[in-house]
Amino acid sequence: MLSKRTVAIGFIGTTLDRVGKGANRWNHWRPSVGLCQQPDLLIDRLELIHGIDARDVSLAERVAEDIRKVSPETEVRLHPLSLRNPWDFEEVYGALHDFTTRYTFDSEHENYLVHITTGTHVAQICWFLLTEARYLPARLVQTSPARRRSENEQITGTHTLIDLDLSRYDRIASRFAHKRMEGLAFLKSGIATRNTAFNHSIEQIERVAVRSRAPMLLIGPTGAGKSFLARRIHELKRSRHQIQGRFVEVNCATLRGDGAMSTLFGHIKGAFTGAQNARDGLLRAANGGMLFLDEIGELGLDEQAMLLKAIEEKRFFPMGSDKEVESDFLIIAGTHRDLRGRVAEGLFREDLYARINLWTFNLPGLAGRREDIEPNIDFELERHAREQGRMVRFNLEARRRYLTFACSNEAAWLGNFRELSASITRMATLADSGRIDETEVEEEIQRLRYAWDLDTSRQTHERLPLPDGMGELDLFDQLQLKAVIEVCRQADSLSDAGRKLFGVSRLSKANPNDADRLRKYLARFGIDWKMMTEKPHEQ
Structure with missing residues (x-):
């Protein structure tokens, strides 16, 4: 040859x-x-x-x-x-x-x-x-x-x-692999997570973060760590010199009316009643950096339209201005909502959803990552030590008791990792001589059981636990929601519960979809089917 x-x-x-x-x-x-x-x-x-x-x-x-x-x-x-x-x-x-x-x-x-x-x-x-x-x-x-x-x-x-072909250079390949592992550990804050699905998501997020400027969408319940992860992504990109600007965060569930427009896009003096001074807005503050829009599903349609233009064209009009301003920022969006369902209901723009949906990652709540509770307990104790200058540890039996309860199906963890952090902080604060003993653990378990309504000695449920930012429900809505939850707990499936709840109105529909109708009702309160059908354990 x-x-x-x-x-x-x-x-x-x-x-x-x-x-x-x-x-x-x-x-x-x-x-x-x-x-x-x-x-x-x-x-x-x-x-x-x-x-x-x-x-x-x-x-x-x-x-x-x-x-x-x-x-x-x-x-x-x-x-x-x-x-x-x-x-x-x-x-x-x-x-x-x-x-x-x-x-x-x-x-x-x-x-x-x-x-x-x-x-x-x-x-x-x-x-x-x-x-x-x-x-x-x-x-x-x-x-x-x-x-x-x-x-x-x-x-x-x-x-x-x-x-x-860098694969032929073992030292270089090993070095890049080592740097990538450092990036993964950084995104997880050094927590040795054991959940396979979560670890796979973090690996993909790390690759996307260092290779792409496209938007990311983080989906998960309140307290699952969306905000914390977004901040870590920003810090990772800064360490790679991919962005220089600041991290700007806003919870869209707190924005209403003119305040939403002004907060995001800014305004000129006199744009509306009370606008005595001009305001740049958060999109301009994020220029050269990263904007994290938590609970993006709560934005109004007008704000969604302006946000889409700002993402695609890097330009937008502040309120009351006829002159466009520029801002080049990366965006990460977070939500606990089913945005596809909100698109179908006409509550979320389909074009905006398509724009932020290029990279979508699901972050499971703590109840779906029970194997990660133990390493997160250690992480929270170390964080408490850094912030308070005081090292606190469990004694052996206390740690075993707390872990047994925290990892059981009895523990609802409705507030997810945020609630776990609060729980560890309470025990660490009350611990004498830097040791959490069985007494502190039993008291904390009772607090959690009370918060989750697991104490069978309580005969009434004065207030339902609600997602952050929802506020308290009117008594009418409380009673209605309690009745729906009780039916769900007695039903064999979502469809079975839907048929019982909509037994009359479904007869007038050619193609009733009871399960979808019930799912959307529960979603209004940030509740999913699995959460509501878990029956409390007897003491």
Whole structure:
């Protein structure tokens, strides 16, 4: 089988290839000529790119003739290339991209090298990017003058081949793997999580965070850690020098009316009653940084429309202004809502949902990650020690008792990790001599049981636990919701509960969907089916 031919591609060196006059040029190292003089590298063809003015054409022809003298086996092809500014990155990259697109590569019969010693620094960077992206099926070759030579030795210099397949470089591959593991640990705050699904999500989030500027959507119940994770993503991107601006956070459930528009987009003086001074707004505050919109499903339709424009065009109008302002920010959105369902109900814009839904990650609540309770207990104790300057630990039996309860199905963890943090903080604060004993644990378990209505000695339920930001329900809504929950607890399935609850009105519908109707009702209160059908355990 015939060996493949070797083809090199590169610029004429307008400085290094031009050295010397007349016969004196043979006393100087010239990279394009030297490339074709390497004793262990036969260049069968050299594609030599040069400028179009007369001086550059003359130089290219002279170099081509010299190569034919020292390496008759090498065919030299000259390629004139017009560049108005060889230091303009966009122009050079575009010109070289066009060159590679037009060039006919025959990888079956030829090996390709890209000579990166000659040309401007911009050209060298562009060669690297095009080769690394595989626009050229090539390796890089770099030439340099020999360090030692005799006075009369003909200068050929040396060469180095650079293969961009990093998988062949074990040390580099190991280093990148180590840095990636550091990124994963950073996103998890050093917590050795044991939940497989969550670990898989964090691995994907880490890859997206360091490779993409696209929006992310974090879905999970209140207290699942959406805000904390968003802040860690921002810090990770800052550590990689991908953004320089600040982290700006807003809970959209707290925004109403003109206040929502003003908070997000700013306003000019006099835009509305009470607007005595101009305000920049949070989108402008996030310029160059990251904006985290928690509970984005609570935004009104007008705010959603303006937000979509701001995300896509990086421009928007402050309230009362006829002049657009600019802000270039990354966005992470969070929600506990089913946004697809809200789109179907006309409560959330489909185009905005499509824009923020490129990368969607589900963060399970604490009840869905019970294997992660123990490492999070240790994390909370360490955080308490940092903040309070006082180390607190469980004694052995107290830790065992608390873990048994916390990991059981009896523990509802309606507030998720936020509630766990509060629980550990309470016990650590009350612990004497830096030790949490069985007494503190039993008292805390009773607090949690009371909060979750698990104490069977209580005969009444004065207030239902509600998601953060919902406020308290009217008595009418409380009683109605309590009745619905009781039916759900007695039903065999969501559909069964729906049929019982809508037994009359469903008869007038051609295609009743009782399960979907009930699901949407519960979602109004931030409640899912699984949460409401778990029956309290007897003491």
